[in-house]
Amino acid sequence: MSAASSPPPRAHSGNRRDEAARLAVLHAADDLLVEHGFGALTIESIARRAGVAKQTIYRWWPSKVEILLDVLIEDSEKRFPVPTEEQPTADSIRRYLRAFARFVTRDPAGRVLLALLAEAQHHSATAASLHERYLDPRRAAERDLLARATAAGEIAPDLAPDATMDALVGPIVYRAMTGSTIPRALVDTLVTNLLKPRPR
Structure with a gap:
């Protein structure tokens, strides 16, 4: 297949994945606060509940x-x-x-x-x-x-x-x-x- 007739490159889905991860973090933080209170809420517990890495959270939020x-x-x-x-x-x-x-x-x-x-x-x-x-x-x-x-x-x-x-x-x-x-x-x-x- 020539370059002229090759299909266009597929769009990256990174933005969609990032938004899904962001929403998962927000929902997890909300749920854990209601369940356990502010004092018991940690970045580790949010990451665990959201199914994302701690590094992902710290990349977007400082606290x-x-x-x-x-x-x-x-x-x-x-x-x-x-x-x-x-x-x-x-x-x-x-x-x-x-x-x-x-x-x-x-x-x-x-x-x-x-x-x-x-x-x-x-x-x-x-x-x-x-x-x-x-x-x-x-x-x-x-x-x-x-x-x-x-x-x-x-x-x-x-x-x-x-x-x-x-x-x-x-x-x-x-x-x-x-x-x-x-x-x-x-x-x-x-x-x-x-x-x-x-x-x-």
């Missing part, structure tokens, strides 16, 4: 904290993305907070958030990574959400945006950290009292 942050970032975007509609309303913010409450009480990745928040109280490096990669970008999006809703006259909070979000999510996080349920009425009351939605 288990960074693995868990990838889990948290990806699952948060799927489970409760910050609303991006042009004119948010009190109802869309309420739905966002309800989704957040479900996330921290029912979703395995919600356990990741709670574990990282707890670990951040004792380790400054964990706190710095958590803020830089997750808390600060999400807060910026939440701040913009409140600003757009306020500008549209949909809500009229008395507090500044950061204080408003702290007051909204604080009770939710506290109840999740203490293993309590989060009634829908709690979220509704927070929205009513703190955002003062425009009457319909």
